[in-house]
Amino acid sequence: MTKSPRACVIGNPISHSLSPKLHGYWLKRYDLPGEYTSLQVAEADLENVLRTLPEQGFVGVNVTIPHKVDVLQYADQITDRATLIGAANTLTFKEDGRIFADNTDGYGFISNLRQGAPDWNPKSGPAMVFGAGGAARAVIVALADAGAPEIILTNRTRAKAEALRADFGARIRVVDWVQAGTALKDAGVLVNTTSLGMKGAADFKVSLDELRPETVVTDIVYNPLRTPLLTTAEKLGCTTVDGLGMLLHQGVPGFERWFGKRPEVDEDTRQAVLA
Ligand code: ATR
Numbered sequence: 001m002t003k004s005p006r007a008c009v010i011g012n013p014i015s016h017s018l019s020p021k022l023h024g025y026w027l028k029r030y031d032l033p034g035e036y037t038s039l040q041v042a043e044a045d046l047e048n049v050l051r052t053l054p055e056q057g058f059v060g061v062n063v064t065i066p067h068k069v070d071v072l073q074y075a076d077q078i079t080d081r082a083t084l085i086g087a088a089n090t091l092t093f094k095e096d097g098r099i100f101a102d103n104t105d106g107y108g109f110i111s112n113l114r115q116g117a118p119d120w121n122p123k124s125g126p127a128m129v130f131g132a133g134g135a136a137r138a139v140i141v142a143l144a145d146a147g148a149p150e151i152i153l154t155n156r157t158r159a160k161a162e163a164l165r166a167d168f169g170a171r172i173r174v175v176d177w178v179q180a181g182t183a184l185k186d187a188g189v190l191v192n193t194t195s196l197g198m199k200g201a202a203d204f205k206v207s208l209d210e211l212r213p214e215t216v217v218t219d220i221v222y223n224p225l226r227t228p229l230l231t232t233a234e235k236l237g238c239t240t241v242d243g244l245g246m247l248l249h250q251g252v253p254g255f256e257r258w259f260g261k262r263p264e265v266d267e268d269t270r271q272a273v274l275a
Pocket of ligand 1: 130132133135155160193195196
């Protein structure tokens, strides 16, 4: 008899994670054996947890804050995209306990964008990215991979944007945060990777006066689903894509590896996670 596969999401804190709802919904929808739970893991326990989970029937884990960078040191094999991003969000345990680390955040980002804005052509113009944290790294790698000719990067702390340019190369053009409102007139797509606009955080105050209706606007913030940035962009006639889809799509490769079925991301999936 084959064992029923187990997977979970690890982080600290973890109670807010939507991943158990997402994977639980897919398991039910496809009538697959298996379970997906969440586990709060303190930094000091990370290695021990990763070594013992496979012994308990776990085939993999999703990784969230604060462990995404630290898990790499325990991985036996790391995908190129996880290496480039410098973090992993999806670990698969091989039968012999070896750890395979991947980062599907960029995949989730680009899949969400393509699904929400099917007419968007990444090669048609520069991509404008706000923010230079961990999420921005995944977004930049995905945009470059998709063929964006130039990535205009802006961050409140300019030095962090410069550091990303040093890592990812000349296709990135750094502009000052105060000039961002002017730079965005060239953008084919605009991406907010900062926490601005999130419930409880400061507002996204960059002027959008120069935004063209042809620019696709997406936010990685999904609480609220319609951020002030998306609402303003929509009023200007832009196609907008909310951030929930990125979370849903990033879960696809892990689910497929662990439970053997490539799951759909559709309206039913969204509603199940929002319920
Ligand atoms: P993540 O890993 O989710 O990207 P992070 O590494 O903490 O999170 O990055 C948060 C991003 O939001 C950063 O780009 C940060 O800008 P700084 O590098 O200047 O800190 C941005 N951010 C957070 N609060 C901000 C604010 N009030 N104004 C502008 N940018 C802000």
